[in-house]
Amino acid sequence: MASKQQRGEPLVAKILEATLEEVARVGYENLSIEAVAERAAVNKTTIYRRWETPEALVLAAFARVSDQDSFPNTGSLRGDLLDYLRRYRAVCRSPVVLSLMRMLFAGSGGTGELCKVIQERIERSECNALVMFERAVARGELPKDTDMPLVRDLLLGSARNLILFRHDTCTDETLERVVDVMLLGAAEGGRRKKSARR
Template identity: 35%
Template structure:
C-alpha cells in the first residue's frame, strides 16, 4: 500500500529550473521598453528556452504569467511579530526597500504605466500581489493600536499610503541609504504614535 503523502501526481514532475527561467524571462521582458506589450507566451518561451506547453502547464495565460512572475519577484512582507509597533513597521519598511531592488521596480512601473490598456491585468495584480501584502501591513498597524502604541483613530489606509509612498517616490533606479527604512518609520511614528 502506497502512502498518499509520497505519491506524486501523474505526469512529468515540474522543473524548478524551467520555472525560474520562465519567471526570469517574463520579468526581463516586462522590464524592457515595450513593457506588458512585449510579453507574450512565445517571447517568454523563446527567452527561457522552454516550450510554450511548459508555460501553459503552470499559467493559463499571459496575465496569470505576469502576475505570477511579479509575485515571485516581490520580497514578502513578514507577519507582525508583536515586539513593538516600531519593530513591526521596520520589518514592513525593510521589505518595501528590498522590493525596489532587482527587476521588480522597473516591472511595476511598466505595469502601472499599462494599467489603462490592461485593466484586468492590473486588477489581478492588485488582488493577488498587492492586497495580501497590504493586509500584512494593516495587521501590523492594528496590533500597534491594540497594544496602545498607535492612535486608536488611526486611518489605516492613509497610513499605508504614507508608508508605501515613501518607498515609491524616489526614482526606481536610485539606491536608498541603508538607514532609510528606519528614518521613514521614525518619521511616520511621530505622527501616528500615542
C-alpha cells in the same frame, strides 16, 4: 528543450525567471511566450500548458516576486515597519516589478487585468499590514483610539512613494526618518485627543 528530469517547481521557477528577464528586456506589451520559451530553453507548449497567455505568465511571475503576505514581528512597531519596508524595497529593485508598480501608481493604465491583479494584491497586503499596528496598540506603543488605517496609509504611502519614484536615494536612513516622523505624529495625535477630552 527542458530535460526530462526538469519538472515541477524547478521548471516553473526557471520559466518565471525567464519571463521577468524578457519583460525587463522588451517590456510587458511586447512579451511573447515564444521568446520566454527560448530564454528558458523549454518548448513553448510546456509554457502554454500552464499559462495560456503572456498576461497570465506575467501575473504568475509578478506574484512570485512580490509576495508580501507575511509581516515581521520584531517586538516593536518601528522594527516591524522598517523590516517590512526594507523587504518591499528589495522586491521593487527588480526592474520588472519597479516598472509594473510605477505603471500602476502613475495611473498610466497598462493592461486592465494586470493592473487589476496588482491592485488587488496591494490592497490585500495593506489590509493585512494592519496587524502590525494592532500589535502596537496592544503593546501600548500607540493610543488605543489610533486611527490605524489612516496611520498605515500615511506611513506606508509615503515610504512606498520614495521607494518607487526616488529609489536611488531611498536609503535605510531615509526609511528610518519617514517611520520616525510618522510614528511621532501618530503619538502626538493621540495626546491631542486626550487633551481635547479633558
